[in-house]
Amino acid sequence: MAEEEYARVQVQEGESNVVVEKRGNEGRKYNDLPLDIAAEIAGRLTLGDYLHLRTACTVFRSVSPPVDWKKKALEGLELPPLSPWLIFFEKDGVCSLVDPRHGDKYLISLPPSLSNCGIYYSKNGWFLMSGNTDSTFLFNPFTRKIVPFPKDDIPYRFFTSYMGFSCYPTSSDCLVVVFGQKFYQKVYLSYTRLGGQGWTDVDFHSSMDFVFCENSPVFYQGAFYCLGRGGNLGVLQFTAGEVTWRVLLKPTRPCSSYHQNFLVECNGKLLSVFVGEFGKGVRVFKLNHSPMAWIEVESLGHYMIYISRSSSLAAMATAPGMENKIYFPRFCGQSGHSNVFYSLDTKKFHSFESGNAEVDFYSTREQLCACWIEPNWC
Numbered sequence: 001m002a003e004e005e006y007a008r009v010q011v012q013e014g015e016s017n018v019v020v021e022k023r024g025n026e027g028r029k030y031n032d033l034p035l036d037i038a039a040e041i042a043g044r045l046t047l048g049d050y051l052h053l054r055t056a057c058t059v060f061r062s063v064s065p066p067v068d069w070k071k072k073a074l075e076g077l078e079l080p081p082l083s084p085w086l087i088f089f090e091k092d093g094v095c096s097l098v099d100p101r102h103g104d105k106y107l108i109s110l111p112p113s114l115s116n117c118g119i120y121y122s123k124n125g126w127f128l129m130s131g132n133t134d135s136t137f138l139f140n141p142f143t144r145k146i147v148p149f150p151k152d153d154i155p156y157r158f159f160t161s162y163m164g165f166s167c168y169p170t171s172s173d174c175l176v177v178v179f180g181q182k183f184y185q186k187v188y189l190s191y192t193r194l195g196g197q198g199w200t201d202v203d204f205h206s207s208m209d210f211v212f213c214e215n216s217p218v219f220y221q222g223a224f225y226c227l228g229r230g231g232n233l234g235v236l237q238f239t240a241g242e243v244t245w246r247v248l249l250k251p252t253r254p255c256s257s258y259h260q261n262f263l264v265e266c267n268g269k270l271l272s273v274f275v276g277e278f279g280k281g282v283r284v285f286k287l288n289h290s291p292m293a294w295i296e297v298e299s300l301g302h303y304m305i306y307i308s309r310s311s312s313l314a315a316m317a318t319a320p321g322m323e324n325k326i327y328f329p330r331f332c333g334q335s336g337h338s339n340v341f342y343s344l345d346t347k348k349f350h351s352f353e354s355g356n357a358e359v360d361f362y363s364t365r366e367q368l369c370a371c372w373i374e375p376n377w378c
Helices: 035-042 047-054 058-063 069-074
Strands: 006-012 015-021 085-089 094-098 105-109 118-123 126-132 135-140 145-148 162-165 175-183 186-193 200-205 218-220 223-227 233-239 242-247 260-266 269-275 282-289 292-296 303-306 313-316 325-332 338-343 348-351 371-373
Touching: 085 118, 085 325, 118 162, 118 371, 126 162, 162 218, 186 242, 218 260, 223 260, 260 303, 260 313, 325 371
Parallel strands: 303 325
Antiparallel strands: 006 015, 085 094, 085 371, 094 105, 118 126, 126 135, 135 145, 162 175, 175 186, 186 200, 218 223, 223 233, 233 242, 260 269, 269 282, 282 292, 303 313, 325 338, 338 348
């Protein structure tokens, strides 16, 4: 009698592993898998692989039903680890989502009211979007929830696209800020709180020059930190009903030659990333508060950094090989959507599709108007 193919589950030191042993009958189908084994496989997949699994066959679909991610999050249940994904607009109101690890690409349709709007900021799975002077709102592409703002004109929006918000838009404490600038020593601000009556406009004058850069602010320790084009820091703070803007004398810029800079919070620390022209040289620094100075970082440990003009994020590595890297909104390779990252181990650019190592951006393609988003169903 011919031997059969079967699967068993090994449990060792609190961890279970699916072991498939093949014994003849090479033509066996997915449908022949025992349901408990199929369920074990489904429970160990990332989001993208889980979605693929549901389309493979009826057996996998039966053991991997659509997940009510919002309900699981609200109940405090354990969610699968999801790394940030790169998102950008296609034609006809469609967004592309790219998994930086596997290069998988998914499409999300936008509500018609958002089809002509741009993404100015991303945080906690939400976008801060704007189309014109009377349409500014927050949008979660996973739940498709839209949170509109008061339809007041924001006069300073046309001077800069520098925007941000403080926390989850589901909170009434969420503070939204829009910066504007005409001159190096003058900053305009419009801000509002969700559920508030409208926008408040404030003008600030400083004795020190500050020029907003093509990066995003970071809400850190109760204040908005902004990294200027000159490598200096500006701090917007709301305390006891008072709004203040300060351009810090220190820290001074930590390096002299760079083309772009980015600010990101990582493991409770404020980090800056300086990138040379065409990617020639990438350096990471940590803000030391006493004395105020940037200290160079040689390793991120198990953390990853994702940088773009409208969002910069940090997260723990969700899969082996993803750690200690900086992910850019750039692609390379034959597939066209293999994500480019900078390794702090090799000091070079790589992708998971190709084994090549590059010292600059020349063989890569930047995805314009793209940003990183953390999948969130709340």
